[in-house]
Amino acid sequence: MTDRKDFLTREKFMEELYRYKKGSVTRRHFLGVTGLGLATSVLGSAVPGLRGAAFAQGSIGDRVVLATWPNYHDPANFEAFTAATGAAVDMNVFGSNEEMLAKLQAGGSGWDIVVATNYAIPTYVETGLIEPLDLSRIPNFDPSAYDPRFASPGVIEGKTYGIPRNLGTTGYCINTADLEGGATPTTWKEYWDLTRGALSGRVIVHDYQLTAIGNALKYFGYSFNSVDPAELAEAEKLLIEAKPHLFAITSDYQPSMRSGDAAMSMCWTGDAVQLQRDIPEIAYVLGKEGGELWSDFFTVPASAPHKDAAYALINFLLDPQIGAKEQAFHGYPTGDSRVDALMPEEVLKDPVLYPAAELLSALEFGAAVTLTDPTRAEIMARFKAA
Amino acid sequence: MQRQGLRTWLFLAPAGAWFLCMLVLPLIVVFVFAFGERGAAGGYVPAFTFENFANLGARWTAFQNTMILAPVGTLACLLIAYPLAYFLALRASVRWRTLLLILVIVPFWTSILIRSYAWIYLLGGQGIPSLVKAMGLGSIRLINTPFSVLVGIVYGYLPLMVFPIYVALERLDKRLLEASSDLGSPPWRSFLQVTLPLSMPGVATGCMLVFILLMGEFLIPALLGGGKVFFIGNALVDLFLQSRNWPFGAAVAVALVLVMLVTVAAYLRFTRRWAGGRDDVSLM
Amino acid sequence: MESNLNPATEARETPIAELRDASKHYGAVVAAQGLNLSIRRGEFLSFLGPSGCGKTTALRMLAGFESPTSGDVLLDGQRVNDVPPHQRPVNMVFQHYALFPHLTVAQNIAYGLRQRRPRPVEAEISRAVEQALETVRLPGFGPRRIWEMSGGQQQRVALARAIVNQPKILLLDEPMAALDKKLRRDMQIELQSLQRSLGITFILVTHDQEEALSMSDRICIMRGGRIVQVGSPRDLYDRPASRYVADFVGKSNFFPGQIASSAAGRTTLAAAGGLMIAGTAPVEIAAGRTATASLRPEQIALHRRAEGLPVTVVNRIFLGEHTEYLVRHTNLGEFLVLVSRQAEAAEGGFEPGDPAHASWPEGAALILADD
Incomplete structure (x- = not known):
């Protein structure tokens, strides 16, 4: 009886969670298109009774401000953090690294922690926007628990600027029912050929220079991160050729994939998992030529007003038990082997979340240069305006 | 006299401070930035160059799209808003009028984002096109086209057009229509010779409001155009928030402000002509 | 401004306008009840009474802005109950003049002529406008804007705008209510002489007994939507039929x-x-x-x-x-x-x-x- 009840509760919980996550894309998209990205939620205030405790402990202050991605954290974990430390978590969510960088560059952000993607970290370091971390204040961080491949972008010139948290890939999802018996594609070449062929009018490209241009470069076999003008010119030509065949240029592709308006879209790991759960015909393809592999990092801005609280929160989230709860919430692998050890078998076997090694080897981390390269920005603008 | 002068200053101070801080200073900053250079990691580096203005051509398509869809959208709003405002001001009974006016505003109580998502559904494959298909009229594509952006524009900006026209028509002295009729003019000619000219200030105000706001619109094209319909507003958002090319973004903004100033100047000339050379715009 | 409506050439026995048992109800409100009145060709008739007595309703039924709930309105012997204002050969001077603010003085006056089909040639229109401006003693004011004119001048423009059409009847709805006393007196005299020179039937609505007494050939006294007494000013003054009339007249x-x-x-x-x-x-x-x-x-x-x-x-x-x-x-x-x-x-x-x-x-x- 107890088991059964427990089982039902968990299932129901997952269902609720899933529903919540489905809504997240819309919100992320909103942030992207409005360019505001300031949907702030003061989670700590949900447990006002505990706020007094902060002054009793008196060490880390009463708040910590986090710049992160939408629906990337389980609010329950923040509540627990507030209960334990008295510091409330103010969360600002964003649609892109570019946007976070723009806000941080403008100054006065007041952020204590920024969740940055690998390719943004060098720029943050060069511009002095983030500072090296004092690892002695993060006892829960165990570098040996991470694949160096995912953890290394956080270390620059021997100094650790970022603590790895969550990783994933960028491939594309395709509704195989729309292929009318055709074989499921396996390459980026097929993605762009189908766009201008059988699936014309039903394909989505990300509204995001890194992946839109990177995956166009892959059609020609060039590096995902290329800033070579000749290679970029070819990619631009392909993008502009493809544009009339596109259903949309957007990072909010789930609704259109679900409604059937779109048949194929560039896609991030988490979205692929969510789509597959409801529509089994949707396949997630990692182009054989390669594509993007990414990992996110906790970083602390040099301007952080509540550094003590920032370290405390990072350390808290790195607790494997908390990490497991976070993964249950957002679905992405954390990259922390101690967390993986707590995951059920079927999650670890999911080929979307944990792709086969030979597929992974072809993937590239986004390069810092793409973030600041003006040519790529201009190509994206010309593509969208065309 | 002196005391009165002081009092006038005190009354004007809050508005003046606001005007200075919220409009003049940012405009100066934007103007200065427009002559600067982009830093290596983005942002602004002080410099004095006209390069950003020379590069404006790179956003020509966005300007072009805006300069086509803004007037077309304004016109579409006008064509729908005028009959509606006319009905509300001159035909609807007082009791209904209030209710209908509220209905015109009600959508404004909900975020444009949510309302646009409703349109995404309505215009998407499972919405109107599926109805058209079910009726055997073939398959049509509405969403993510300039047309769907136009629908969104008309929907979003309609109240801004309806209200100035409504006010102009409501203020219209109904005895003028009786006078026109008395002088031998059938109703439709009275409309053309009296109602329409006298509502022109409202029409001009509505058109200017809608047009100016459309010039900076970015949300509707992003949502209902599927990112494929690119306005100058979208170019600005991308320049500031994605590529972080502040100087170029500032140059585009300055160009946009200039276009708007020209529009406002045209509006003032136009309304002054309708008002027959008087300085105030009102006619009554 | 010689009228082509020479009263002598038309059948004298037909009244120019007639109300036959005309009533106007707005729901339960009775604005006019059983009005019977014959208006003679070329006379100056005033409807006199306090506000709400039905005099304006009577005038508006003649103009065509209201059609009677029951009974008939006749113009020149023709039943016109359902004829809209723009098809009636009458013109009105409105209480607050109702001049078109977007048009010049000349354009205001020409308005009625421009509605005619076939449309008169421009030269003809401007000649008529000039003549009308002279008649109301505003020569050369044509290019002015309405708001550049004083109240008295606007009044004259309104008058010119109506008479230029040579209507069979000129309806005047409290035309002098907005003028000061001195100006009103002058205008009364002018209106009276104008009426004589034009030979047009004038129907005036007023609540000012002095105005009615001094200008009218006949006065129709109204009260509560009904006609109380109709007669020449002297008749009404000397032989009021009721205390109400005696009180109202003098x-x-x-x-x-x-x-x-x-x-x-x-x-x-x-x-x-x-x-x-x-x-x-x-x-x-x-x-x-x-x-x-x-x-x-x-x-x-x-x-x-x-x-x-x-x-x-x-x-x-x-x-x-x-x-x-x-x-x-x-x-x-x-x-x-x-x-x-x-x-x-x-x-x-x-x-x-x-x-x-x-x-x-x-x-x-x-x-x-x-x-």
Whole structure:
């Protein structure tokens, strides 16, 4: 009886969670298109009774401000953090690294922690926007628990600027029912050929220079991160050729994939998992030529007003038990082997979340240069305006 | 006299401070930035160059799209808003009028984002096109086209057009229509010779409001155009928030402000002509 | 501005306009009830009454802005109940002029001519406009804007805009209400002479009895949506059919009482304190009924010799050619006496508090039934 009840509760919980996550894309998209990205939620205030405790402990202050991605954290974990430390978590969510960088560059952000993607970290370091971390204040961080491949972008010139948290890939999802018996594609070449062929009018490209241009470069076999003008010119030509065949240029592709308006879209790991759960015909393809592999990092801005609280929160989230709860919430692998050890078998076997090694080897981390390269920005603008 | 002068200053101070801080200073900053250079990691580096203005051509398509869809959208709003405002001001009974006016505003109580998502559904494959298909009229594509952006524009900006026209028509002295009729003019000619000219200030105000706001619109094209319909507003958002090319973004903004100033100047000339050379715009 | 509507050439017996048992109801509100009126070709007729008496409704039925709920409206012998205003050969001068603010003076005046089909040639229109401007004594004002004109000038423009169309009837809705007294007087005289020179039928709506009396050939007095009495100003002044009319047309003193006797055109009223007032009754009233004796202030003489009623002077108002005295009589209470300069010179002036005597010619009083 107890088991059964427990089982039902968990299932129901997952269902609720899933529903919540489905809504997240819309919100992320909103942030992207409005360019505001300031949907702030003061989670700590949900447990006002505990706020007094902060002054009793008196060490880390009463708040910590986090710049992160939408629906990337389980609010329950923040509540627990507030209960334990008295510091409330103010969360600002964003649609892109570019946007976070723009806000941080403008100054006065007041952020204590920024969740940055690998390719943004060098720029943050060069511009002095983030500072090296004092690892002695993060006892829960165990570098040996991470694949160096995912953890290394956080270390620059021997100094650790970022603590790895969550990783994933960028491939594309395709509704195989729309292929009318055709074989499921396996390459980026097929993605762009189908766009201008059988699936014309039903394909989505990300509204995001890194992946839109990177995956166009892959059609020609060039590096995902290329800033070579000749290679970029070819990619631009392909993008502009493809544009009339596109259903949309957007990072909010789930609704259109679900409604059937779109048949194929560039896609991030988490979205692929969510789509597959409801529509089994949707396949997630990692182009054989390669594509993007990414990992996110906790970083602390040099301007952080509540550094003590920032370290405390990072350390808290790195607790494997908390990490497991976070993964249950957002679905992405954390990259922390101690967390993986707590995951059920079927999650670890999911080929979307944990792709086969030979597929992974072809993937590239986004390069810092793409973030600041003006040519790529201009190509994206010309593509969208065309 | 002196005391009165002081009092006038005190009354004007809050508005003046606001005007200075919220409009003049940012405009100066934007103007200065427009002559600067982009830093290596983005942002602004002080410099004095006209390069950003020379590069404006790179956003020509966005300007072009805006300069086509803004007037077309304004016109579409006008064509729908005028009959509606006319009905509300001159035909609807007082009791209904209030209710209908509220209905015109009600959508404004909900975020444009949510309302646009409703349109995404309505215009998407499972919405109107599926109805058209079910009726055997073939398959049509509405969403993510300039047309769907136009629908969104008309929907979003309609109240801004309806209200100035409504006010102009409501203020219209109904005895003028009786006078026109008395002088031998059938109703439709009275409309053309009296109602329409006298509502022109409202029409001009509505058109200017809608047009100016459309010039900076970015949300509707992003949502209902599927990112494929690119306005100058979208170019600005991308320049500031994605590529972080502040100087170029500032140059585009300055160009946009200039276009708007020209529009406002045209509006003032136009309304002054309708008002027959008087300085105030009102006619009554 | 010679009218081509020469009254002599048209059938004189047909009234230019007629209301036949015309009523106008707005739901339960009765604006006009059973109006019967024939308007003669070329006359100047005024509807007179307080606001809400139905005079404007009558005018608007003639103009075509209202159609009667029951009964008929005829213009030139034709039933026009359902003919819209723009097809009626009448023009109106509106209360607040209703000039088109977006048009010049000349464009305002030309408005009616430009509605004609076939449309007259421009030269013809501008000639007519110039002529109309001269008629209303505003030559050269054509290019002006409406808001550049004074109230009196706007009034003239409104008049020109109507008469330029040579309507069969000119309707005037309180046209002088917004003018100051001096201007109003001048305009009244002008309107009257204009009406004579144009030969157009004028129908005026006013609440100003002086205006109606001074300008009209006939006055139609209205009350509560009904016509009370129609007649020439003199008729109404001398022979009001009711106390209401007597009160509305000129000043009068009213003494309530009971009919003591009524015979051979001579009626006697027993007023307060048993005082007998003899007079004529326009409508016969049976003995014993309550009624009112009406005496115009100028019919009463005030003198020092002990003849007539003993009164005390209460107040004196100098009016130039006349002096108006308010006097008190023990039984009749206070009433007005208008003394001419001549009579005052003969008698010597009276001061408030002076004793005096008031008298009137035998039978001068009107004995009126109470409404």
